Amino acid sequence: MDAPVIVAGAGPTGLMLAGELRLAGVDVIVLDRLERRTGESRGLGFTTRTMEVFDQRGLLHRFGEIGTSNAGHFGGLPVDFGVLDSVHRAAKTVPQSDTETMLEGWARELGADIRRGHDLVSLHDHDDHVEVEVRGPDGEEIWLTAHYLVGCDGGRSVVRKTAGFDFPGTAATMEMYLADIKGVDLEPRQIGETYANGMVMCGPLGDRGVTRIIVCERGTPARRRTEPPSYAEVAAAWQRITGVDISHAEHEWVSAFGDASRLATEYRRGRVILAGDAAHIHLPAGGQGMNTGIQDAVNLGWKLAAVITGNAPESLLDTYHEERHAVGERLMTNTKAQGLLLLSGDEVQPLREVLAELIRYEEVSRHLAAMVSGLEIRYDVGRGSHPLLGLRMPHLELVADNQKTSSTRKLHSGRGLLLDLEDNPVLRDRASGWADRVDVVVGIPHGVQDDSPLAGTAAVLVRPDGHVAWAAPGSHHDLPMALERWFGPSRI
Template identity: 80%
Template sequence: MDAPVDASVIVAGAGPAGLTLASELRLAGVDVIVLERLPRPTGESRGLGFTTRTMEVFDQRGLLPRLGEMGTSNAGRFGGLPVDFGVLDSVHQAAKTVPQSVTEAMLEEWARELGADIRRGYELLGIRDTGEVVEAEVGGPDGDEFQLTAPYLVGCDGGRSTVRKAAGFQFPGTAATMEMFLADIRGVELKPRLIGETLPGGMVMAGPLGDGGWTRIIVCEHGAEPRRRTEPPSFQEAAAAWERITGIDISRAEAGWVSAFGDATRQVTEYRRGRVLLAGDAAHIHLPAGGQGMNTGIQDAVNLGWKLAAVVRGTAHPELLDTYHGERYPVGERLMLNTKAQGLLFRSGPEIQPLRAVLAELIRYEEVSRHLAGMVSGLEIRYDVGPGSHPLLGRRMPHLELVGERRKTSSTELLHPARGVLLDLEDNSRLRNRAAGWSDRIDLVTAAPHGLTQDSPLWGTPAVLVRPDGHLAWAAPGSHHDLPMALDRWFGPSRFQRA
């Protein structure tokens, strides 16, 4: 590419998805500029905690210690109905007590440490994909306007994404039919109310947020018409709705922040148009049931980051970027489906109670709980990595303790550098020799499994190829592609071929 560029990738938006993507790119040595319209973080925390899958994702990059102590639990809900997430196979439980503001602060610190160029107060005004580069029109904090150029641009700029609109992405779905309030308040005594407990006038939720005396409330009043707002609602609006539903006056409470949201459900028809890609809320919006939006956005970024980095660096086939849409679009579809279903369950009036009662009975069966918990947590995700019979193909590598020649490690720790890993569990030098041409992009690790039992899906598996996002791309036996074919597909030609 002959034209001068300002960075290899421009990311619009410094929310969880944008910051995660910037960090993943930097781990691969790709320079990135992050443009964020807001001069400083808002401090708001719509998301509260992480799903089990996001806990795994953060663990594979060594990030969990940065978050300090956190409350975790296997207790989950689907549409307000209790579901035991302990039926899932993971070393982690879902985190319940980490505000989104804390998550964003951690991710921004990590991205800056890795060398990401994060520019706050810079607003993306428009873009043009020339076919060779993407030209971004940017407004600076002093009112000046200028242009930045990069081979690729990724929109992580939220539900009202400028990138999505400017690049012409189609965004079909359903408009909002109602409005709900979300607020953190203190100074009033409120009994805890679980989401899903309905009253004649609507649904309310209240739950303590730990130290500081703060309580999170959600207010959903039957018949509340959606409004297109340009500013957050006043707390008095939320307090009035709370009083109409419960008969309790909370208007004297102190509100840390207040937000309004609806149940609009939309997903772009493609996650990539030429050199412009979307991730997070820019690609999909929905009712925020269980905080899945933030978690899905982070996982979008982890799926995209290593692929985009490999294409930018010229080590992988450009077609690798097509697998981003192929793998994440179905995840977004499932997200739309389950949030719509949950919305019907906890927002509707008495007419829905018979359905809730029947579903509550079904949830007592472990298979039903496993299905719903897997859908909400993200643990059900399985990518199409090619034909094969191994039960883990396309799924995430389970946490496995390993004993190497020099030290103990684990499959999770091996992914900290965000490189691919060929894990040789039987000290097969011929296998490692076949992968030697890719050793500049993947780590060849020989280690013995520790504590592996016969009920593990890895029992009897001599070797696996793990992508940087933690998903298995090849396993022996059980893959119909041989190892060099799998390496070429996911990591590009060997360095010997390129030479």
């Protein structure tokens, strides 16, 4: 094999996956058809859940100072995200180009083999390996083999199409524009400010004098472009909607997008796996696409590594589809709902008004904010009464080995984590057969409130992706059963 895993696509999803695999010691080749990053910043910022994910790998500091905010929306209706229970707030100022730069640097530091200018042309899924045909930088034909191929190559995924994945859904009904411009003074316009014939949004991108604009003109037919639209098209649409002429502005880049909504029926077929936009496309409402892709990668990476290294059976990969496809379905539902609120005309104004009334209730705001942020995700990890089962482990300050640390810091290595919060030697002995895969930490919790789901918790088993797989008291299956389910058989 040229590598155990080949990843197609060096966007945020593919780069995050490469880093996760290298944390587990698995070699990976990342192929990308572009010879260099475009520098375009389609995705902007991170949801609260992605901030948590980056923090659990010790990556947040690599971005420098990050502007965060509790201000959010659902379909253009303001929602206070400050009601969420997290130590993080959503990031608003990090362009996708910076995210890709950071992730590529991290993956390369860990030893990922990233090959730019390598275009995947075809693939052949055999019983025990995958063979891919690649067109190299000079047009040469290259054949590579791997145990698994992961398509992280975007909404028009060659991997998805060539491997024959079904991708049902709805086609785009309209075309919208996005651009970063300079040399024009525009008042910030919040998403959701509608006009008779459309909706626009604009706001500054950091302190570089760049303004991000989004233009959604009703009645603009969907089209399949092979090249980006001209800036003249974008400026003309902006003027038709707002009456303001921005044609004199300097544009850094422009792009078009639509409201297509599609979800692959399966995320894995044999030795070919999909993640990110290759598995799901939708209206980019709330910036959920890139964030969901990054979280796909974090769910998949440790499972794929465990199977490749022989620590877990191949059936563990089935849980990737089971867990993340359900997230994809939820993503389709909420982005379609937001599309109706954002892009429809006056006929949905009564619905907007009723929903705006409901959002004033904190419970409704919390529900919608958690949906968009990914904080509502709970995986099926087994029966039990502990409130944390299947949820992501909340940040917990600890004192371990007479030093201050945290549950988040203990996940930096990408290994499993058993937190023994009552210094129980019997518990640790039962977990000793998994010492090569699971770190056991005896810790004294600090700052746990009486109403916290961690109150009264004796021990927690945390998967490498941060989700709780077992907790005591309250789990209906034994700790060794949970360890074997998620980390493979005991070594003793």
